[in-house]
Amino acid sequence: MTHRISVFKRYLKSLINDELCCVKLKKMKLVTKKITKKELAEMAGKMFGNLVKAVVDIEKKVIAVDMPMHADGEKLLLGKGSRQEALWGINLHPNETGKGWIEFDSMINIRPHFDNLTRGINDSKTREKIIKIVSDLVG
Amino acid sequence: MAFQHKQLAEGGWEKLTFFEQMGNIGSEVSRALNWHNKDKTNFQAAFNRTLELLWLTINWAQKNDPVKLKELTRVYEALGDYFVGENQYQTSTKFWQDYFLAFGIAARRETLR
Numbered sequence: 001m002t003h004r005i006s007v008f009k010r011y012l013k014s015l016i017n018d019e020l021c022c023v024k025l026k027k028m029k030l031v032t033k034k035i036t037k038k039e040l041a042e043m044a045g046k047m048f049g050n051l052v053k054a055v056v057d058i059e060k061k062v063i064a065v066d067m068p069m070h071a072d073g074e075k076l077l078l079g080k081g082s083r084q085e086a087l088w089g090i091n092l093h094p095n096e097t098g099k100g101w102i103e104f105d106s107m108i109n110i111r112p113h114f115d116n117l118t119r120g121i122n123d124s125k126t127r128e129k130i131i132k133i134v135s136d137l138v139g
Numbered sequence: 140m141a142f143q144h145k146q147l148a149e150g151g152w153e154k155l156t157f158f159e160q161m162g163n164i165g166s167e168v169s170r171a172l173n174w175h176n177k178d179k180t181n182f183q184a185a186f187n188r189t190l191e192l193l194w195l196t197i198n199w200a201q202k203n204d205p206v207k208l209k210e211l212t213r214v215y216e217a218l219g220d221y222f223v224g225e226n227q228y229q230t231s232t233k234f235w236q237d238y239f240l241a242f243g244i245a246a247r248r249e250t251l252r
Contacts, residue, residue, distance in 0.1 A: 069213060069216050070216060071209075071212035071213040071215060071216040071217075072209070072212070072213070074212045075208045075209045075212045075213075078197070078201045078205070078208050078212070079201075079205055079208060084194065084197060084198055084201070106216075107215070107216040107217075107219030107220055107224060108212070108215060108216055108219075110190060110219050110223065111190065111194070112143075112186075112187035112190055112191060113141055113142045113143070113148075113187075113190075113191040113194065114141075115141070117187075119219070119223075119224070
């Protein structure tokens with residue numbers, strides 16, 4: 001009986017470890033100080049290959065990067081007190097040059113009640129704010 | 140900001156229990172599923188209402204029950220992915236019906252208790 005319990009415990013532990021491994025893989029980074037495109041490229045290599053998902057807080061001027069879903073970055077920032085309205089999802093392509101390296105495309109951006117009906121960001125001022133924050137924090 | 144559910148956005152939503160909130164969102168999801176690929180205007184209205192109510196619930200969770208944020212923000216993204224994206228998370232009509240039905244049942248149980 002004791003043996004059975006310990007086998008069961010080992011089984012449970014293995015399940016938990018699997019879960020923890022997944023969590024570890026999905027660890028995000030909150031960017032508050034400058035990071036390099038090279039660091040982003042390494043993140044991209046480990047997750048999607050050519051892009052890093054990111055969520056920008058245009059009020060606090062911080063970015064959550066490296067997540068499987070934009071929702072996860074949103075959750076991280078909401079948990080740190082960000083206002084939902086201030087959060088926008090983008091994709092960063094660290095190997096691209098020029099404007100194309102920031103892609104305004106995320107499901108979390110669809111906000112009918114803010115007249116943003118697409119995955120992009122309609123408001124040019126918001127896009128400019130995001131470009132400025134990304135430029136300040138990634139170099 | 141132009142919420143279709145103005146009264147709810149002005150505080151009424153937060154008076155509902157979490158299960159009631161999710162049950163109501165489920166009703167809008169059900170309408171969106173019903174009109175999806177049939178009637179663009181009705182679908183868009185239901186889908187918009189779905190997102191705005193879910194938005195209010197995420198706001199509520201941030202203040203009252205942050206442990207729910209992970210799931211709620213993922214639901215928001217996955218709903219968008221299903222209805223207007225490429226369905227990369229491979230959800231289905233049945234998946235969304237079942238998911239929200241559970242909250243509807245829980246809300247009814249609360250009421251009948």
